Amino acid sequence: MNVQEVQNLNNINVTAPNQAARLRYGFGSYAQSRVQQDLYKLSHNGQVQKNPVEALYEKFLAKYNPNALMNKYMTEASVEVMLQNAPVVKEILAEKGVNAVVCINNLKDIRNSHVNTTVEVAVSLAEKMNLSKEDKQAVALGSLFHDFGKIMIPEEILNKNGKLNPEERAIVNTHSRIGYELLKTTGMDSKALSIVRNHHTAASMTNDKLSKIVSVADVYSALTEKRAYKGTMTPEDALCIMDSFVMEGKLDGEIVEVLRSSLKIGEQAA
DSSP: OOSOOOOOOOOOOOOHHHHHHHHTTTTSHHHHHHHHHHHEEEOTTSOEEEOHHHHHHHHHHHHSOHHHHHHHHSSHHHHHHHHHHOTHHHHHHHHTTOOOOOOHHHHHHHIIIIIHHHHHHHHHHHHHTTOOHHHHHHHHHHHHTTTGGGGGSOHHHHTOSSOOOHHHHHHHTTHHHHHHHHHHTTTOOHHHHHHHHHTTSOGGGOOOHHHHHHHHHHHHHHHHSOBTTBOOOOHHHHHHHHHHHHHTTSSOHHHHHHHHHHHTHHHHHO
16 A cells, blocks of 8 residues: 555564564454454363464564564665665665665664564465465565565655655655665565565556565555554454455455455454
């Protein structure tokens, strides 16, 4: 969803165990009451077992420690190295009249709000859709870094308390390409890189299923969380808007239905 993605938040240090704990609460307070009974099941001997979604996410955390990865890539020094190896980024920004300045605080804010939610939803969708192990891990990694390119977007635009004008929106829209070009220099997994590059591409314009999953998670997260320029939105209202995006070819209808089923919106209405 091409809107400014950042709300000004305190920089909270979220550890990997805490992120795993967050997953136990599904897609937020609303979904928690609807799916909490599914998060754990008791085995025949009474021992608690994790459900597949949480097991997958904790395995991801163990292999790709989000804090370690983000701390590695979100320093000014590391991004400057990426910039040196990806000169096209400066060209992309120059075409929009923007200097290539690293804005570290952008990712610090996004990381502890929008990114966490997007990862949780995307991983859950990947599990529901029975993707391969490799694709599930790519979805987790790609969703974690999907907004990395916003590290180069001027803070006054990304944090604008109001509607973006066409020129500002065009600048924000470069973040997926910028993130891809920067992270490509690190040798990141190619499927995860494709997600970073394509998560804002209309569903009707790509066959990249993994990007379509992260796109749905990204839009749902953006609609339901509080931003500097808007309040929260209920899951029902968010899905209504997402249905209109499906009609316009922006989102994949089948994936939106998987999300709806996960939230059990239809069952509540019935």
